Amino acid sequence: xxxxKEIVAEIDAxxxxxxxxxxxxxxxxxxxISKYISDNVxxxxxxxxxxxxxxxxxxxxxxxxxxxxxxxxxAEYQVVIVKExxxxxxxxxxxxxxxENPQPTTILVLCYKYKKLDKRKKLYKAIQxxxxxxxxxxxxxxxxxxxxxxxxxxxxxxISPKACILLVEFLGTDLGKINNELDKLTxxxxxxxxxxxxxxxxxxxxxxxxxxxxxxxxxGERDVAKASRIVDYFAQNPKDNPFVVTVTLLNxxxxxxxxxxxxxxxxxxxxxxxxxxxPYFVKEYTVAAKNYPMKRVSxxxxxxxxxxxxxxxxxxxxxxxADLLKELLSEII
Numbered sequence: 635x636x637x638x639k640e641i642v643a644e645i646d647a648x649x650x651x652x653x654x655x656x657x658x659x660x661x662x663x664x665x666x667i668s669k670y671i672s673d674n675v676x677x678x679x680x681x682x683x684x685x686x687x688x689x690x691x692x693x694x695x696x697x698x699x700x701x702x703x704x705x706x707x708x709a710e711y712q713v714v715i716v717k718e719x720x721x722x723x724x725x726x727x728x729x730x731x732x733x734e735n736p737q738p739t740t741i742l743v744l745c746y747k748y749k750k751l752d753k754r755k756k757l758y759k760a761i762q763x764x765x766x767x768x769x770x771x772x773x774x775x776x777x778x779x780x781x782x783x784x785x786x787x788x789x790x791x792x793i794s795p796k797a798c799i800l801l802v803e804f805l806g807t808d809l810g811k812i813n814n815e816l817d818k819l820t821x822x823x824x825x826x827x828x829x830x831x832x833x834x835x836x837x838x839x840x841x842x843x844x845x846x847x848x849x850x851x852x853x854g855e856r857d858v859a860k861a862s863r864i865v866d867y868f869a870q871n872p873k874d875n876p877f878v879v880t881v882t883l884l885n886x887x888x889x890x891x892x893x894x895x896x897x898x899x900x901x902x903x904x905x906x907x908x909x910x911x912x913p914y915f916v917k918e919y920t921v922a923a924k925n926y927p928m929k930r931v932s933x934x935x936x937x938x939x940x941x942x943x944x945x946x947x948x949x950x951x952x953x954x955x956a957d958l959l960k961e962l963l964s965e966i967i
Contacts, residue, residue, distance in 0.1 A: 637768050641667055645674055650711065652736035653765030657746040662809035663770040664745050668715055671743055675713050684712040690721030695728040702732060702742045712740050719744040726757060733760035773809065776910040778802045782812060786829065789820055793829040795914035796847070800831050803847050803883065804840045844868070846875070846883045853884070854922035858967055865963050869956035877945045877955050881962065885938040887922075888931055894919045895928040937965040
């Protein structure tokens with residue numbers, strides 16, 4: 635986030651770099667930065683002659699350089715944005731000579747998604763010296779909830795921890811997808827209303843009662859009846875509740891529970907820090923630890939790994955999702 639703020643600040647101050655190389659596994663920030671440059675460097679009148687968008691699949695490094703070497707028309711700068719620049723990865727080092735001596739009146743933006751430049755190569759060093767290298771790193775799952783909270787807080791909204799987890803569980807760690815859903819929520823929910831699982835169920839369509847989060851909680855509490863209802867719901871709606879997601883989440887939960895058993899300090903703050911979970915959810919591990927001794931947890935983790943393989947078709951004997959879910963619940967409870 636600090637890197638983004640620095641880029642925005644220098645653009646706002648009228649001191650843009652000649653090259654912005656935006657790379658990394660998380661496309662969300664790459665898109666946000668390139669859009670900010672696209673929207674804010676030139677006026678609408680200047681963009682017609684001085685702003686160009688190229689696509690990595692349809693261009694070459696030579697063509698990018700040729701366009702970058704042009705002079706702006708009736709403007710201080712021209713902006714050349716190369717989207718999906720990762721498709722130029724085989725020849726990207728050919729950009730070295732331009733990066734060593736970039737056109738000062740051109741702002742060249744390369745959106746190099748899902749890849750990174752080799753720090754040992756000349757291009758990396760040349761851009762580091764003359765331009766801006768920004769790496770957009772993928773957030774871990776336990777970081778996404780905090781990202782959601784901060785994103786909504788910047789818009790004067792509040793969200794409950796349980797609602798955060800529900801969004802992450804359903805949408806994964808794709809920040810672009812999550813941001814789109816948050817935008818929808820802020821259009822229909824006033825800032826005075828806290829975003830809760832009930833609000834999410836109403837406006838996004840994620841069930842607040844039948845989801846992996848509630849299944850994990852029911853299993854931790856050994857609430858067989860509730861866990862069975864959720865499993866039956868999953869079996870009837872396999873497309874919305876893929877088995878691989880369920881078994882992965884439960885494997886993570888019981889692996890963390892194994893860590894919990896090994897801790898000498900079970901204070902909420904220490905548990906949250908070591909397990910990498912929100913302090914709000916520490917109680918779930920405390921309850922589950924009472925219901926599942928350490929030796930039992932170790933056996934469950936082993937069973938879940940076998941079920942994960944079965945879910946991927948290894949030794950499953952054509953088991954459908956309903957059968958896999960029943961075996962999962964049986965193995966755990």
